[in-house]
Amino acid sequence: MMNKTRHTNNPDFLKAKKSLGQNFCIDDRIPEEIIEKLAATTEHQIWEIGPGKGALTERLSKTGAKLHLFEIDERMRETLENNFKTAQITWGDFLEIKTENLPAVTAPLLVCGNLPYYCGTPIIKRFLENGPHAERIVFLLQQEVAQKAAATHNTGDYGYLSVHTAFFAKASLGRTYPPSSFVPQPRVHSTILQLEPLILTAHERERRMQALKKISYIFTQRRKMALPLLKKQFNDICWADRFAGLGIDEKARPENISPSQMLELFAPES
Numbered sequence: 001m002m003n004k005t006r007h008t009n010n011p012d013f014l015k016a017k018k019s020l021g022q023n024f025c026i027d028d029r030i031p032e033e034i035i036e037k038l039a040a041t042t043e044h045q046i047w048e049i050g051p052g053k054g055a056l057t058e059r060l061s062k063t064g065a066k067l068h069l070f071e072i073d074e075r076m077r078e079t080l081e082n083n084f085k086t087a088q089i090t091w092g093d094f095l096e097i098k099t100e101n102l103p104a105v106t107a108p109l110l111v112c113g114n115l116p117y118y119c120g121t122p123i124i125k126r127f128l129e130n131g132p133h134a135e136r137i138v139f140l141l142q143q144e145v146a147q148k149a150a151a152t153h154n155t156g157d158y159g160y161l162s163v164h165t166a167f168f169a170k171a172s173l174g175r176t177y178p179p180s181s182f183v184p185q186p187r188v189h190s191t192i193l194q195l196e197p198l199i200l201t202a203h204e205r206e207r208r209m210q211a212l213k214k215i216s217y218i219f220t221q222r223r224k225m226a227l228p229l230l231k232k233q234f235n236d237i238c239w240a241d242r243f244a245g246l247g248i249d250e251k252a253r254p255e256n257i258s259p260s261q262m263l264e265l266f267a268p269e270s
Contacts, residue, residue, distance in 0.1 A: 027181035049113035128168035166259035
């Protein structure tokens with residue numbers, strides 16, 4: 001059942017900062033779904049990105065997993081430090097924390113959070129490209145971003161982000177929530193995205209990163225046929241032969257080429 005407490009009457013009320021893209025969750029279904037999808041046990045380590053006032057953190061603390069919070073808003077310091085004394089907390093912008101300064105991963109890692117819309121995609125890309133490797137990642141994101149991340153080829157949402165995600169993880173969507181689930185209300189709906197990162201060797205990871213460089217180019221002109229674009233931009237490769245070998249129609253647009261075909265097309269195994 002949706003919790004619509006009037007926060008303006010709450011002595012602990014903090015006004016959301018537009019500069020941080022804050023929209024505080026007031027819908028109990030959201031943390032409940034994230035907890036369900038995370039499936040945390042006492043054997044796990046959980047990183048929560050952007051705990052805010054702790055709506056999700058409270059439920060995470062009950063799993064018995066080792067909890068580490070990343071929060072940019074110093075106004076939350078008293079609330080988080082007083083209410084979650086066993087949790088470790090890193091203050092600052094998660095995207096600005098150098099990899100070597102991230103907490104040590106000492107148990108199977110789970111990652112979650114209600115991400116501001118401006119940083120959702122960069123945070124996803126950071127985990128998938130650079131790690132650390134997580135067993136599961138569950139984020140609440142702007143609906144459009146979540147749908148594009150999980151989209152399959154031959155659909156309108158399929159694009160560069162879809163291929164990028166598929167190269168590094170298995171993606172699935174959860175429920176979608178209306179603006180009324182947050183204070184202040186955003187102008188868009190929000191959707192749960194669940195990722196199960198693939199276990200890749202360093203060589204395979206680099207192979208996929210190299211393929212993405214050419215993939216990003218063809219999606220800048222997604223409505224055009226891919227083959228003529230590639231012939232014009234990368235004329236040192238016989239693209240027609242590669243298309244034929246992979247069973248790709250010569251008239252295919254980028255959105256018609258699956259992630260597995262993309263990988264073989266742009267980074268064939270030697």
